[in-house]
Amino acid sequence: MFVDYAEIEVIAGRGGDGAVSFHREKYVPRGGPDGGDGGKGGDIYVTASNNLSTLLDFRYKKIYKAPNGQRGGKNNKTGESGRSIYIKLPVGTIIADSITGHVLADLAENEMEVLIAKGGKGGKGNTRFKSPTDQTPRRAEEGRSGERMKITLELKSIADVGLVGFPNVGKSTLLSRLSAAHPKIADYPFTTRVPNLGIVPLKGYRSFVMADIPGLIEGAHKGKGMGTQFLRHIQRTKMLVYLLDITSPEPVKDLEILRQEMESFDKLLVKKPSITTFNKIDLVSERPIRVDGFNSGHNSICYISAITGENIELFLESLSGILFQDV
Secondary structure: OOOOEEEEEEEOOOOOOOOOOEOOEOOEOOOOEOOOOOOOOOOEEEEEEOOOOOOHHHHOOOEEEOOOOOOOOOOOOOOOOOOOEEEEEEOOEEEEEOOOOOEEEEEOOOOOEEEEEOOOOOOOOHHHHOEOOEOOOOOOOOOOOOOEEEEEEEEOOOOOEEEEOOOOOOHHHHHHHHOOOOOOOOOOOOOOOOOEEEEEEOHHHOEEEEEEOOOOOOOHHHOHHHHHHHHHHHOOOOEEEEEEEOOOOOHHHHHHHHHHHHHHHOOOHHHOOEEEEEEOHHHOOOOOOOOOOOOOOOOOEEEOOOOOOOOHHHHHHHHHHHHOOOO
């Protein structure tokens, strides 16, 4: 099961208490204080892993607690520190404070590691309180509590190019033709239930990552058809491909609805570089292909058939020209 959102609680370890102790040795009846400090509580880190692709585990385990530090000992022995714990998350996960919404970490790279909750400091032993006026202090500090908070985990796929379009326009078919990805393909809407990523090879040893997100419908920005869950996966992309069905009765209106939905969700989405691509031209007999309301001579418009591969090379040339224009 693909899960891209979860909420958990993290509790760093409490510091150990300082010790009250006095040195005792034969022939030394009045030894001085020798109580050690308490150990530090365990920290909690989050770390990114390419081996994970879902937040499913966090639907079942909701609380992560690091061990406490140990109490200080005699002979000025510092208590053992609590072991830090590391929470592994998929690359692309954003961690935020559940209450304030403040982003604590954005795990954009594999093996990236971020401290989320700091363990409490150990208390001072009575040795620390010895002074000229108090040679035998009988007090020590308690360990401090570790940081505790509820955090949200939000997984956003990391891709260079995002494929957006209505259900059943051929996004999965296009991704499977361009890459080694094998998303589920069928002739009915909402075949794709989760985002799919594929590496698309280009000439000159270049490549890019393309994301196929489930089809959007009108009202997606309000959560209709799980739209808000899907739209977050294209927020990181460098550019978009608007994939339209050329056999649609109103392809121009389809594009307008797509852009409106994305703008309502995040205004920055419609500002990304993009290519408007009409698919299924194998079902159109007239040549040259024209769509009312579009300038077919514009270099950001392509006509392709993901099924037959017609004009796929031209499509890739246009896409890579935009994607790598600053390279």
